Amino acid sequence: MRDIGVKVLVIGGGPGGYVTAIRAGQLGLDVALVEEQYLGGTCLNVGCIPSKALIHAADAFGHAVEQAKSAPFGLRVERPSIDFPRTLEWKDSVVGRLKGGVTALLKRHNVKTVRGRAAMLDGKTCRVEADTGPQVIRAEHVVLATGSEPVALPGLPFGGKVISSTEALALPALPQRLVVVGAGYIGLELGTAYAKLGSKVTVVEAEERILPAYDAELARPVARRLQALGVEVLTRARASSLSGDGTALRVEDAGGTPRDLAADYFLVAVGRRPRVSGLALERLDLTMNGNGSVRIDERCATSMRNIWAIGDLSGEPMLAHRAMAQGSMVAEIIAGQRRSFDKIAIPAICFTDPEVVSVGLAPDAARAAGREVVTATFPLQANGRALTLRAEDGFVRVVARADNHLVLGIAAVGAGVSELAGSFSLALEMGARLEDIAGTIHAHPTLSEAFHEASLRALGEAVHV
Ligand code: FAD
Ligand code: NAD
Secondary structure, three states: OOOEEEEEEEEOOOHHHHHHHHHHHHOOOOEEEEEOOOOOHHHHHHOHHHHHHHHHHHHHHHHHHHHHHHOOOOOOOOOOOOOHHHHHHHHHHHHHHHHHHHHHHHHHOOOEEEEEEEEEEEOOEEEEEEOOEEEEEEEEEEEEOOOEEEOOEOOEOOEOOEEOHHHHOOOOOOOOEEEEEOOOHHHHHHHHHHHHOOOEEEEEOOOOOOOOOOOHHHHHHHHHHHHHOOOEEEOOOEEEEEOOOOOEEEEEOOOOOEEEEEOOEEEEOOOEEEOOOOOOHHHOOOOEOOOOOEOOOOOOEOOOOOEEEOHHHHOOOOOHHHHHHHHHHHHHHHOOOOOOOOOOOOOEEEOOOOEEEEEEOOHHHHHHOOOOEEEEEEEHHHOHHHHHOOOOOOEEEEEEEOOOOEEEEEEEEEOOHHHHHHHHHHHHHOOOEHHHHHOOOOOOOOOHHHHHHHHHHHOOOOOOO
16 A cells, blocks of 8 residues: 555544544545554453443343242243353444444545554654555644553463453353452453353452442442352452462452462453553653553643544543543544533443442532532432332432532432433533422433432432432
8 A cells, every 4th residue: 555645644443543533534634544453442342342242141141040040020931041152242243233333434434544553653654564564654633542451460461361351251151260350340340240141250359349439339239239149359459460370369368368269260450551552652752641641631632733642542531432522522623623621521330230320529529629519319219110120229319519509420320320321411511400400301210210309309309208
């Protein structure tokens, strides 16, 4: 392929990069996208989508097992079993369909897609080791969107039985025993799925409780459910290395007492770090943050003119929807629009059982920011829809300013509450007051009524509790 010059070069075809390229194409910009592995990036291929497919299949199997045991609503299921390779085939088919969609959208918006690894030569040029041979791409603007990679623990490098989420999403067979290191997003989402699929799961967490990134009230129903599923959770415990013969994981509790945990696999999920390897960033003069991410301002501009960084490469929160929002904004800025990343909140969802959603501030965080707040929760036990779903452990919580009732934060725990995230975010972005939510009709019977009732309760007007 011959060398090319374009207006916009996007490096990395994950949700950040491909959305930048599509939006740039929509705006009539000449754009090239370089992707070394797979379009859709981590999220579509080895992250959000395959994990949610596996979680759904595990839920379905878990429900079948529960029906076989106690038939709470009279469904007769006898000895359910799962064909795991077929489950993975289905998961892969979902990924394949979405990847086909991304490919078609890039084509429709005239994006020049180049497959290969890009390394920067200078601030305007990169060399791609493409399938068709080396290619040089020159651009007025470069958008860096190379994402992130899993962090390994010192003394526990990935390989063999020590796996990251990527391998955990494509195991050759269901593990009988799985040890998960890290009770954050990945550890608990995948640990719960494997527990439902029948694996004996142990979770090892360094902090004193699970999901330390969420406040304690939100993590409690998840801890209860893990216990009911028979998942062993070891908190204030650290994994250090494999035992001599490599079959067990050496874990030390807070007092330093060691314990060996044998398992088929050890899933290490202790965080992800920005991916810069192979990109030759040292040839540029970019200011980096201490955690290895590229420093950006509120427009995703780096310290070098016309070089932009988005998504996981630009640090926390490492979430696909943040990467996409940054990507479309950068394309619009390059097209001449005045934009900045002025989001009031970035929603976070943990797809555990029950699911956890958080948008904006938790009560303690709001108080710590110097606000006098009013807060209220509404339990799902008092929500008709939750009872019809047999999913009554959980609640919706609202936090608002005490003086003018401006909503500062909304959170929920419960089965299926991830679908409420959109209305929570909308409320915050629109600057809703408690009265706005209280004055909106929420359809009956739905889980969203719990949001309505939590707002009513904060105003002292709850009807159903
Ligand atoms: P990536 O998606 O990582 O894409 C970067 C791309 O750049 C990759 O395709 C890579 O091959 C390519 N690349 C890297 N270097 C080069 C180079 N030198 N040349 C060419 N190409 C290069 N987020 C959510 O919001 N919701 C979820 O439910 C969720 N679930 C997750 C589950 C798991 C198991 C994991 C691991 C992550 C999950 N995430 C989730 C996080 C989400 O995947 C990331 O936040 C998101 O993918 C970041 O997008 P990105 O475009 O910044 O980077
Ligand atoms: P995480 O930051 O969510 O959780 C890591 C956990 O590991 C923390 O609880 C931490 O205290 C613990 N830990 C760290 N070192 C340890 C040690 N030595 N021993 C025991 N525990 C230790 O990280 P993750 O689960 O690897 O996920 C990485 C990122 O991927 C997330 O931060 C998130 O941005 C993204 N992600 C998002 C979703 C989602 O949005 N639903 C799902 C999966 C991943």
